[in-house]
Structure formats: structure tokens, C-alpha cells
Amino acid sequence: xxxxxxxxxxxxxxxxxxxxxxxxxxxxxxxxxxxxxxxxxxxxxxxxxxxxxxxxxxxxxxxxxxxxxxxxxxxxxxxxxxxxxxxxxxxxxxxxxxxxxxxxxxxxx
Amino acid sequence: xxxxxxxxxxxxxxxxxxxxxxxxxxxxxxxxxxxxxxxxxxxxxxxxxxxxxxxxxxxxxxxxxxxxxxxxxxxxxxxxxxxxxxxxxxxxxxxxxxxxxxxxxxxxxxxx
Numbered sequence: 001x002x003x004x005x006x007x008x009x010x011x012x013x014x015x016x017x018x019x020x021x022x023x024x025x026x027x028x029x030x031x032x033x034x035x036x037x038x039x040x041x042x043x044x045x046x047x048x049x050x051x052x053x054x055x056x057x058x059x060x061x062x063x064x065x066x067x068x069x070x071x072x073x074x075x076x077x078x079x080x081x082x083x084x085x086x087x088x089x090x091x092x093x094x095x096x097x098x099x100x101x102x103x104x105x106x107x108x109x
Numbered sequence: 110x111x112x113x114x115x116x117x118x119x120x121x122x123x124x125x126x127x128x129x130x131x132x133x134x135x136x137x138x139x140x141x142x143x144x145x146x147x148x149x150x151x152x153x154x155x156x157x158x159x160x161x162x163x164x165x166x167x168x169x170x171x172x173x174x175x176x177x178x179x180x181x182x183x184x185x186x187x188x189x190x191x192x193x194x195x196x197x198x199x200x201x202x203x204x205x206x207x208x209x210x211x212x213x214x215x216x217x218x219x220x221x
Contacts, residue, residue, distance in 0.1 A: 004151075031208040041146075041197050042214035050208075086151060094140045094205045096165050099151030 003027050006087050006100035013107050019074040021103045023087030026068065030092050034061050034072045037084040037102065046072070046085075077107045113202050113213035121219045122190050128218060130185040134202030135211045140164070141183040143175060146197040146215070158183050159205050190220045 005024045013019050023032070034047040047054050047061040049070065054061050058077075063070040074081055084104050088097040114133040122128050134141050140159045144152035154167035158177035177183045181202075187194055200213040 033210070035212075040214065041199075041217065043152075043199065043201075043212035045210060045212070048209055088151075090208060093208055094157070094159070094164075094203045096142065096154040096157060096167065097144075097152070097201075097210065098154070099144075101149075101151045 002100070003098050004087055004089055004100040006103050008103060009101070011103055011105045013077050013105070015078055015107055015109050017077050017107075019077050019081075019105065019107075021072045021085050021087075021105070023070045023072070023100055024068060025070075025087075025089050025098075027089065027098070028091065029089040030095070031090050032063055032070050033088040033090070033097065034070075035086040035088060037086060039083075043086070074105075079107045079109060082106045113200055113211050115198075115200050115213035115216050117216060118214065119217045119219075121221060124190055124192060124220055126190050127186065127188045128190060130187075130198050130200075130216045130218070131182065132185070132200030132202075132213060133182045134200075138202035138204055138211065139181055140203045140205045141177060141181065142201045142203070142210070143183070143185045144199040144201065145169070146199060148196070152199055155185065187218075192220050194218065195220045 049063040058075045060073040084102040086102045087100040142157040143155040146152040156166040161177045172188045197215045199215045201210045
């Protein structure tokens, strides 16, 4: 069993839909990261969480430390949101990241 | 302010050859980590360099080695290439005292 599990693996949505991607982890962590990867390969950091909730534009990330679970929400989805969204956890400052396998999101018109 | 720069962007090598990939960290960052991402998989941690020394290492064979220079830039070397080494190699920089990371765009290595 992977230390970081994401669901769903693939997600297709229509423009404007509310999207939720889930991440569960089985190890102790100091921080959880939500990352976005476009087909070209580069990874962009969206959020870093150690507790509670963060919001940036149409993106919201939450974490429940007791349940070892995090969610990434996208409100009013748009085709430009199409990408792979990856959850990763770290055990300390500058500690290695352990990644989930990602959720491939496609938003259609 | 430049982010993380990786070179080259693409590379094709033959089995048994050796390859060197390069990474320049984000300005102000002192730590460089390398990850291997096979097609359809999440990145896997190779190793991390800080103060010119390997600070952490993942489960990769000794064919994978690295170096960090005084200006914090880093190299990843892979010897005796195998077909299974074909992947996207990602570099991420950070501050040793911080949790955040900045990623480069990666080097796509194809071994034929």
C-alpha cells in the first residue's frame, strides 16, 4: 500500500463544475503539498498545509490531521484547470517529498 | 527572479552510456533535491544535497550519483544507463529551514 493515496485517478468535468480531489496518507507528516503538473512536465506548487484550510482564487485546500486526509477543491472549473494534480507529504523542513500518483483532471467546455 | 532551471530539457542516450543532468536552484535557496518520475507515476525521491553533501538518499542504486557546487547548483549523474532509467527527472530547490519547494520543468531522458 502506498504511503500517499489519491482519488480519483482520473476525473472529467464540465466547465463550471465543482471538483474535489482527495488525498489520504499513512505516515506522520509535518506538511502536505498540493501540486499541479501540466503535460510539459513542470510542477507548480499550489498549497502547503500543516493544518486547517487555505484558499487561493478558485482553489481551496483542507487538511484533517487526525484523519490523515486532505482535499483539494476547484470551484467554477475551467478548461485551463486541466492538468495532473499531485498530493505530496513531507516529514520536516526540507525533508524529502513522498508523492501520490496524481489525479488527471480534464475540464471540457 | 529566476526559478529553478534544468538542462537539458530533452536527452536521448544509449544503454550503457552515462548522463549528466544539471540544475540551478531558485535564487536564495540552498538545498537541491532530485526526483525521478516514470510515465504515469508520481515522482520518486533520488537524493538531496545541502552544503555540497548528500543529505538524504532514496532507494536508488549507486549508479545514481550527484554533486552540489559552492553556488548551490547541482548535477545528477547516472552511469551504465538502463532502459528503465527512461523518465522525467525533476529538480526541486528549497531552504533547509523551510517546508516549501520550487520545481524545475524537468529533463526528459530517453534510453534506447
